[in-house]
Amino acid sequence: MNANPDHASEYSHGHRWHGGRLLKTQEDRVDEMLELIWTLREKGAANLESLLEQTTDPEARTVLKQMAQEGLCTLEGDGLRLNEKGEALAEGIIRRHRLTERLLMELFELSEAEAEAEACKLEHLLSPAVTDSVCSFLGHPPVCPHGKPIPQGPCCKKLTREVHPLIRPLSDLPLGQEGKVVFISTKVKNRLEPLSSLGIVPGTVLQLKQRRPAYVIQLGELSVALDEQIVLEIFVKAV
Ligand SMILES: [Zn+2]
Ligand SMILES: [Zn+2]
Numbered sequence: 001m002n003a004n005p006d007h008a009s010e011y012s013h014g015h016r017w018h019g020g021r022l023l024k025t026q027e028d029r030v031d032e033m034l035e036l037i038w039t040l041r042e043k044g045a046a047n048l049e050s051l052l053e054q055t056t057d058p059e060a061r062t063v064l065k066q067m068a069q070e071g072l073c074t075l076e077g078d079g080l081r082l083n084e085k086g087e088a089l090a091e092g093i094i095r096r097h098r099l100t101e102r103l104l105m106e107l108f109e110l111s112e113a114e115a116e117a118e119a120c121k122l123e124h125l126l127s128p129a130v131t132d133s134v135c136s137f138l139g140h141p142p143v144c145p146h147g148k149p150i151p152q153g154p155c156c157k158k159l160t161r162e163v164h165p166l167i168r169p170l171s172d173l174p175l176g177q178e179g180k181v182v183f184i185s186t187k188v189k190n191r192l193e194p195l196s197s198l199g200i201v202p203g204t205v206l207q208l209k210q211r212r213p214a215y216v217i218q219l220g221e222l223s224v225a226l227d228e229q230i231v232l233e234i235f236v237k238a239v
Contacts, residue, residue, distance in 0.1 A: 026063075028124075029057055029059075029063050030063065030066075030067055030072070031089075031093050031124075032055075032056075032057065033051075033055070033057070033060065033063055033064060033067060034067075034072070034073075034082070034086055034089055034090035034093055035090065035093050035094060035097065036051055036054060036055060037051065037073065037080055037082055037086075037090065038082070038090040038091075038093075038094050039094075039148075040054070040080075041082075042148065046079070046080045046081070047078045047079055047080055048064075048075065048078045048079075048080055049078055051064075051080060064080075067086065070085075071083055071085055071086075072085055072086030072089065073086045091151045092128070092131075092151075093123070094150075094151055095131065095135075095150055095151045095152075095153060096123040096124075096126045096131055097119050097120070097123040097144075098119075098143075098144035098148060098150040099126075099131060099134050099135055099138065099141070099144075099150060100115075100118075100119040100122050100123045100126065100134075101115045101116060101119040101144045101145050101146075102115075102138050102141050102144055102145060102150075103134055103137075103138060104118050104119060104122070105145045106138065106166060106167065106182065106237060107166075112145050112146060115145055116146075128153075131153065132153050132154065132155040133155075135150075135153055135155050135156065136155050136165060137165050137166050137167075138165070138166060138167050139165050139166070139167035139168050139169070139182070139235045140152075140155065140156040141167070141182075141183055141185075141235070142183065142185050143183065166237055167182050167183075167235050167236065167237050168235065168236065169231065169232050169233070169234065169235055169236075170206075170208060170215075170217070170231045170232075170234040170235070170236050171208075171211070171215070171228070171231045171232050173207075173208045173236055173238065174208075174238075175207075175208055175209065175210065175211070176207060176208075176209075177207065177208070177238055178205055178206070178207050178238070178239050179205070179206060179207070179208070179236030179237060179238055179239060180203065180204070180205050180236060180237050180239045181200060181201065181202050181203060181204045181205075181206065181234060181235070181236055182202060182235050182236060182237050183202055183235050184200075184201075184202070184233055184234050184235070185233050185235060186230075186233045191230065191233070195230070195234075198219065198222075198224060199219060199220075200219070200234065204219070205239060206218060206219045206236070208231075209223060214226075215227070215228060215231045217231075
């Protein structure tokens with residue numbers, strides 16, 4: 001446990017407020033460690049040395065040892081690996097964090113840095129059910145505002161639209177309504193280039209003019225016909 005909860009330097013990442021004080025629980029510390037291992041792995045640096053360099057927890061080694069004993073991760077020399085249980089927990093934490101970032105940016109137009117800082121505090125508030133509702137509300141975004149992948153949840157596979165979504169495929173935008181492109185979700189890389197050469201990138205404001213016989217969008221002075229597949233991959237927020 002934290003020996004000195006009043007100390008200003010304890011204000012950092014992902015802690016909970018308890019009666020106006022910031023106390024780090026063991027669970028928070030494990031969560032932070034799991035999150036850090038995950039992000040280091042994304043950079044191809046899931047090892048003890050990088051972790052000790054990046055962590056703000058002075059007792060990181062002890063926390064890691066406890067985690068290894070609980071079967072969350074495996075420490076082999078300098079190598080750090082998440083076990084199945086740790087992997088599932090980390091995936092949930094990363095998912096909540098990145099969805100929270102997106103939510104804060106889309107709803108309150110916070111900057112990336114502000115969204116990141118607030119997400120560290122708010123991610124703990126999301127239960128699994130609320131997380132999936134937030135995900136549906138945001139149109140099941142594939143990446144966070146920093147472009148890092150958001151692990152999918154059960155909702156993404158079903159593409160639930162029960163929650164009236166803030167962000168939805170361009171195909172669902174009412175005709176004549178202006179929409180701002182939030183993200184383009186395509187697995188086909190060479191599809192992005194023609195779109196960006198038309199000026200369709202995140203931030204672009206456009207309108208849907210017609211659906212049949214073909215999708216036509218209005219982009220400033222320009223009318224452009226787009227394939228249905230592409231219209232389904234452009235996600236917009238009504239403005
Ligand atoms: Zn992010
Ligand atoms: Zn989802």
